[in-house]
Amino acid sequence: MYQHKMEEDIRCPLEYGLEVFGGKWKSRIICVLAEKGTLRYSALRKEMSNITDAVLASTLKELIADDIVHRKSFDEIPPRVEYCLTEKGNSVVPILQSICIWSGAYHKEDNENTMTQCKKCDYKQGKGGIFK
Template identity: 85%
Template sequence: MYQHKLDEDIRCPLEYGLEIFGGKWKSRIICVLAEKGTLRYSILRKEMSNITDAVLAATLKNLILDEIIQRKSFDEIPPKVEYCLTKKGMSVIPVLQSICRWSGAYHREDNENTMTQCKKCDYKEGYGDNL
């Protein structure tokens, strides 16, 4: 059986951050909500494109558990649910923007597959001048 080389209580804070906003979809959801504000599930799903309902639901659940986004249910028929960033979620935006600026200096741009939110981001400014 596999045994961890380090005790689980000895962790780098960077691991926590990457767990919170790492992966394929978490940072994208955070960026969409940062730009668009409060969104209903169906609108968020359209903004994300190429994400399955199962993956979106699971990712939203994880972000809610990590207190990055808030889910608000309304007592009406048909049911209405909205998602928005929490204060903690808003605090990660400058971090993600910094990562985008750094990445913009080193990645190849593929405008065809770039999310609309990324096209509006200022990720190209800053680091490119220092190369």
């Protein structure tokens, strides 16, 4: 019978990091919250563009579970919920900035579909506009 050489729960730290902030939407949400600070769900959705409510809600739940994003709900009618980066979430921002600087050297620009946060980021110079 086949036996795994490694236990399934042993993970590479890089793999953990990519799971926490990798993928199409997680890094974008982190960048938007890094630039804008605290946002309500509707404002965050508007900033994201091209994301469905189901995907945004699911991604936010994952980021909350990983302690990257903090969700604060207010006991009001109508209900109000705000999202912001946690201390751990803010610690990811310099990592994403480094990835942006590296990617800027190799990425072909598509100004028509670039997120507004990316347009403000001077990643080619390593100054990271949204990360200041």
